[in-house]
Amino acid sequence: MVKAKSFIYAKHFKDMPQASNFDLIEEELPEIKDEEFLCEAVFLSIDPYMRAYASMLPVGITMIGSQVAKVIDSKNLQYPVGSYVLGSFGWRSHTIWGPNNKKKSSLEQTPYIVPDLIHHPISLYLGILGMTGNTALFGFLDVCKPMAGETVVITGAAGAVGSHVGQIAKIKGCRVIGISGTDEKGEWLKSIGFDDYINYKTVTNFSVKLKELAPNGIDCYFDNVGGELTSLIMQQMNKFGRISVCGSISAYNNDYNSLPKATILQPSIVANQLTMSGIHATNYYDRWMSGIKQNKMWLEEGKLIYKEHVVDGFENMPNALIGILNGVNTGKVVVKV
């Protein structure tokens, strides 16, 4: 008999998530039936969307999320014992999955086998070889269509998606400016190929500094944070500039009744005939494996450098989520069980 731990989303978030928003429960799992497998979480993903989406979820459900898990019992030939799977199982230590399991939301994917990585941690399937990697790859290239010599600005640049986008932009021959919340993060960005960075928390005048670093204007903007930074960046876009709107983490802790008042973006959009498009990871499910293949190729060629922020212990899932909203991480946050 296997005992599974899981975090229940027990109370709606208000402002910053707290440990008290979750209940950690334990349950005994039944024997698996035909076509089912039982797996044990090895690494769990922590992502900002968990904060953004949870406001729309009912309380009482298992908290949403993906994990890399090891199959420890199986009556399904497609998922043999000992293999690793990527699954949308939520914040659970052990899961029984079968083809009759119903998807609870469009965010969920059918579990797929991930081959062990010899030279890298298997947690990469949550990062550069997974959801964040495909978001960076398709979300940037589809919308921004970067050309060599163009200037690209990225907010949330030292996070999982931003650091990846910047490196793809360098592969494409662009000048890349990252926006980050500490100099340490900015220096890391430079070490992986970014041309420069702005520490938005300490810079005296953001717009002046941006003009200095991007004297020819901005052609592509990859937006992870929204808010005031986005307004200021958009004022310096070039004619026919492209903006990929990936997220708005600066306001995820606001509820819908207290969202920041918007500044007016239309003059920049109209004057420069900008194209601004929202992107979504779920839109890439039909190209998912080709995205992983491309990112893996760049990884093997040494063109893609990653950093992981590993939090130890399943019990620390809530703390890890609070951490990304406070910007403690450089690179992808994963919890190691």
Ligand SMILES: NC(=O)C1=CN([C@@H]2O[C@H](COP(=O)(O)OP(=O)(O)OC[C@H]3O[C@@H](n4cnc5c(N)ncnc54)[C@H](OP(=O)(O)O)[C@@H]3O)[C@@H](O)[C@H]2O)C=CC1
């Ligand atoms: N559309 C989609 O399909 C997807 C969207 N996303 C979105 O992309 C964005 C980045 O995700 P990901 O890279 O995984 O995140 P990470 O958790 O890796 O990085 C988040 C970073 O955002 C920065 N940040 C936090 N609060 C603020 C703030 N108020 N203002 C500016 N920056 C802030 C912090 O860095 P710093 O110290 O620099 O402030 C933090 O480390 C998020 O908005 C997320 O929701 C992610 C995946 C898929």
Ligand SMILES: CCCCCCC/C=C/C=O
């Ligand atoms: C495989 C998990 C897919 C989750 C998609 C999350 C999209 C994020 C949106 C905003 O943050």
